[in-house]
Amino acid sequence: MRKKMLRGTITTVIIALIAAFALVFPLIDGIYQGAVENELTGVLAMMSASYEADDDPARYVEQNAEQLSAMEGKEIRLTLIDGATGRVLADSAGLTPLDDHSQRPEVAAAMEGKVGVSTRRSATTGKNYYYVAVQRNGIIFRAAQNLDKVYAIRGSILLSCLVGLVAGVVAAALLSRRQAKRMLRPVDELIYAATSMESGNLYIRVTPGEDEIGVLGAAFNDMASSLVATLYKLNEKRSQLGGVLQSIQDGVVAVDEDGRVLIFNDKVGELLGLDDVTAGAPLSGSTGALHLAALLRQTAENQEAAEGTISLATTPERILEVHTACLTVEEKPMGAVAVIRDVTHLRKLEQMRSEFVSNVTHELKTPLTSIRGYVELLKSGERDQETRENFYEIIDIEAERLHALIEDLLQLSEIENGKDDPRNLLANVEETLSDLERIFRGKLQEQGVTLTLEAEPGLVLPMNPIRLRQLFTNLIDNAIKYNVPGGSVSVTARRDRNRCVIRVADSGIGIPQEAQERIFERFYRVDKGRSRAMGGTGLGLAIVKHIVLSYGGEIQVTSTEGEGTVFTITLPINQ
Template identity: 40%
Template structure:
């Protein structure tokens, strides 16, 4: 690298010196030529004045030679050989009349000489060329005199210019040598100044020289630094690519979380917020800008206070908040400080994990209510059984009539317990299933006829008539036992809560990809404010009447879960005092 810089400076010094020398030479040459031309013009004027009274025939070679000597002595007392003026007199036709060198008789016609032609045309003419007579480089100046009708030509040698040129060349060589020496010193100085930082960089970050040679790199510091920078660029690009991939993976994980995540700095400005958090607080993800205060985006005092306490106290906080926008929701918050990678003394912000536990709380309430209802439903028959057993033990067993009556009651209550337990187990089994795998195609009409036969006696005792309006060719692909249980619960309810002389009508038809089943009765109906809850476990419109009829409060809940097991649904349309219409939709 240093050799390159020194060589470059030397070449530059030579070029600059050569240009300066050439410019100086051209300037001196042009200046001297102009001075000589000016001097020759003055001499021509002087000679013309001296010959103005003479006839052309009286002017000969000797006369011009004497004039040349006189003129040169008047202008330059130190005249040297080769510096004399040559004076030639030429007529307009180009014939030489006289010459100071005494060669007029041997000189040819000069009409084609450039200076003569120019003098005839413009009065003054000049030219520089090598003389055919003397073989010297001369400058010619011709002046045409109209009064004498002749051309006076004066020539001077250019040997002085040649001497100047030789002097300039000598000075140029000396200047180039000096410039090269100075440039070498400057180049070495500057190269050390420029290369030292590069050498330090190469020493600190450079790759081994063998690797450079294998790669075809230059062997100097620039080559090594170039390869090092290229390698570092590739490393940085690879790091950036890995960071982008890592950020993409992190963003994918954060955005696919089923919980909200919000990160703020220690001034409560948003660093990150995922789509679930935006959804929980009713925000549009595109409208949330990073770096703005959290309080401007989410105006929830509890959330902001929890994050402020986490940052100020440098501790983890678990809490719950309630939201009432779009219905009551319960959110569980887990806020923790965010620490820098190098130390943990002071946090740089906080991160809050937000989970919607509304459904969990509802399930917990449902479980609590279910346990309470099951306990109550079991306690009632068990209390009755326990009471009658105590009575029998106290002596009533000795009275055959009373003992038989009590045993019948105990049997009834035991059947109620069995039915209740069976319904609870059945409901638990259905709820634990994600889908029904045991599906077989069967005709719906024969199944409905079986249920009609099973409940015919109960309907007759109630004075209720059963009607089946089902297409014999309607096929349903499902678990036959489950569908039998669904229809049995609906038809049994239709009979129990009907009026004497009423009817229960079962209809079924295909509706697109579903089978639509209706169980319609003309019974007592359901008040409108109870229709939304009748499919809940143990929910009864009239608790006393339901227990008297032997119901467990689980029948309609079982119907709903069986319909959902097949991707369907159930709904009810009822008017109090006029009857109810239960519609079940089952995917075929």
């Protein structure tokens, strides 16, 4: 822009100077020639007034020419010509008399009674003259002035004009450059500010002024301030959106029509098992990511929502539920968005619920079927007293089993729901174990198993005494039931800093390694036939686990087949 302004200014100055020279030079030349014409006209007036008819033309011309040349300081040529024939009578330049000059422009005009004026090179002297001729009393008086000096002056004037032109151009260039620099300083400031903003400096401003560029600078500052405010709002909204996305427990990802990631939260990588999800890149890196990308592509192409399930071959297996929808901006398709939810736990709960219903149905059906069968037998005909008593005893056993099952189910439900379980009660471990020793005494003698109880004196737990009693009852009952004749059961409870460590060990048949992970499931039995024969409901250890977890404790099991089993429970002492 600076170069254009400089070139434009210099070009304008050159054109203006040339135009001025073209106008002034002819004007000066005309003025100078007018002055010469007036001077020669005056000479002719004097000559025509002083010339007498009896004067010698040659002498008269010679004397007057010398006087005039000396007086004016320039060469003046005088000629007398016959007004009728155009023949030369006398000439101060030595023109031959009787030479015909009737065809000379100035002479021809004078012969017609006009003032003749002409400029040309003389054939006689070879010099350039300015001629003026008038006719008085039949004589044509002609005066001429040598133009060589005039041409020299004209050349000087032309040279001066050229020098002035060059000087004007140089001065114009210097002034234009200075003026352009001064005028373009705000423009340079604007350019620098715009470049800085492009580089990320959004807080740069320019100095406003009162001229047009100053107004532009003020507008630039307002635009920059508006841009900063807009970007701040956008960043704030982006941060809010990012916060919302990151707080969602489900994975959320949006892609464009080419499958490139637009936005996502960290949960996406966690659920799909990806180390990194990159915005602007397609989903890849695992079979789950490829499956999700296919669902999103299908949604974008069909322009309709879709659902799908992704099973990941992890340990344990993870099941993801995917819901996709079209992504539109102002009713224009822009891609697709997906919400990914980990439903592994839900599916497991559904499976457990189904198994629970099936197990409860089976466990209830078995004793009811037995009771109903023996009732039908009693009703079908006369039975002797011994048979009836035997049938009554079986019905009583099955009814007791049914009652125990219902009681365990109710206990488990109460523990899970926290129903009627106040937290401000205290349970004395030593007293609870002493009571249980009297309860299990008969069963111990029947099984031929010894029970050893050892509790740290004064050990009290912040829990419902009923729950502590249920915990010990189920563990000791299992330890006795699955023991061997002559076996032993050992129960210890001691304080370990702010926790109570309970250990129930037996020398029984033990638990297979593959079954140890499932023994806390409802209705799970390692040996179903033996368990039912011993009157077990399959809910004892599930009750124990839920009691421990409800009071913030932990339970572990270690067992070796043929050697025995050890249950270790830790419960907080301080609530």
